[in-house]
Amino acid sequence: MSPPPPPLGRPRRRAARSLDEALDDVELAAVRASLAQGRWQAARSLLVHTGDDWDRRCHRVTVLARERYTAAWARDWLLAEPDSGDAAVLLGLAVTHQALRGKAKRARARDACRAAIARMPADPTPWLGLLLLERADGTPEATERIFHEIRARYADHHHAHHLMVAHLAARRAEAGPDPLHEVYDFADWAAQQAPADSPLAILPVVAHAERYRALALAGHEPADPVGSGHWAGGRARQVMKAAFDWWLEWEHEGHPRRLVDLNFLAHAKVCEGRGAEAAALFHRIGEHLTAAPWSYPDRDPHTAFRAARATALGTA
The missing domain is CATH 1.25.40 (Serine Threonine Protein Phosphatase 5, Tetratricopeptide repeat)
Known part of the structure; x- marks a missing residue:
């Protein structure tokens, strides 16, 4: 069952000291406000318009997925449009972020990402959800395998490379500085x-x-x-x-x-x-x-x- 939306009217004001992960994407910020009200049609239009600009798509899906109610509204979207790959991708990332916050099971998040991959095999975005999960509790081998799946779909994937750098940088930190460390x-x-x-x-x-x-x-x-x-x-x-x-x-x-x-x-x-x-x-x-x-x-x-x-x- 979907959560009740906030009262209609002005979009929610984000806390003054919050970091706006939408950055300077005004269109994304507007869609995020609409999604908070349950208007998932705005997210549908945004993702259709974004197309296969993979870095932009990943950025937009990730920002929307971090919102508290996104998983519920993405499920509503899937109920209305069961064949929507965009809805499946958004749901996969939303459940991933729920899992990372301890609000959903990791296995459920992995299943949601795999379902999105099955619908959108060329899209690197649901693989990013799996990469986030593997970084949190997986093995180095699985993390690297998923990263290479992302690169196979888009070799210059910005977010995935940043995640891999953060992942590699933490290796053997207890041993102290190493100018030849693998992250470099x-x-x-x-x-x-x-x-x-x-x-x-x-x-x-x-x-x-x-x-x-x-x-x-x-x-x-x-x-x-x-x-x-x-x-x-x-x-x-x-x-x-x-x-x-x-x-x-x-x-x-x-x-x-x-x-x-x-x-x-x-x-x-x-x-x-x-x-x-x-x-x-x-x-x-x-x-x-x-x-x-x-x-x-x-x-x-x-x-x-x-x-x-x-x-x-x-x-x-």
């Missing part, structure tokens, strides 16, 4: 395999931040990333310069997750002490902060972001 090799490989204009060029920066998070949580790095020295080595400076140069030449204003990359890059420039370069990135980010990496290792992302931005803009 993976990030370099993915960046080199991608086309020249691919935002996966930023992945080595993401790997450096994720490795810091893992090492800090294991007690091998201080809790203040700026004072950690993690971004001070020659290899780190080379990675940061290459990524910043890529941004200057290739920035994709239309990529749905570019603000995720810009937050990682701004964070890296702040930690590197490059205030003027960080300031340029903060101007592009505006108010669209992301939890990662400003929350690393266990900080309030709003406080960290605003302090870093104020310092960088003052420097500039």
Whole structure:
């Protein structure tokens, strides 16, 4: 049975300090508000319009799937349109996020994702649900197998590569810093395999931040990333310069997750002490902060972001 919708009228106002995972996708934010009222037809239209723009589709489905009532409304959609692959994909991701919050069984979430895969075999999005589940409680072998299933459908899948970097960065963190750690090799490989204009060029920066998070949580790095020295080595400076140069030449204003990359890059420039370069990135980010990496290792992302931005803009 579907939950009762909130009262009709104005869309729900999100808490002032909440992170809006829709980022700058205004159309997505409007559909999310409609879905909260049970108007799943807006989600149907959005996903039809998105088509096979896989990064955008994954971003939109993921944001909608995280909402509290999405699984119930997706089931209503499936009842009305039993053959809808989009409804099955949305349900699979919604139940996945319920399972990750402890509100549904993992087996049920896996079944929902597999049902979506059966209906939409070319779509990498339901495989992302399986990747999230395997990262949480699966084996490294299964995680890598699912990642390769995603790459087989879309080799430059942005979200999947970020998840794999975070997954690999946590390996052997208890052993301490390792300049030859596999996460760096993976990030370099993915960046080199991608086309020249691919935002996966930023992945080595993401790997450096994720490795810091893992090492800090294991007690091998201080809790203040700026004072950690993690971004001070020659290899780190080379990675940061290459990524910043890529941004200057290739920035994709239309990529749905570019603000995720810009937050990682701004964070890296702040930690590197490059205030003027960080300031340029903060101007592009505006108010669209992301939890990662400003929350690393266990900080309030709003406080960290605003302090870093104020310092960088003052420097500039």
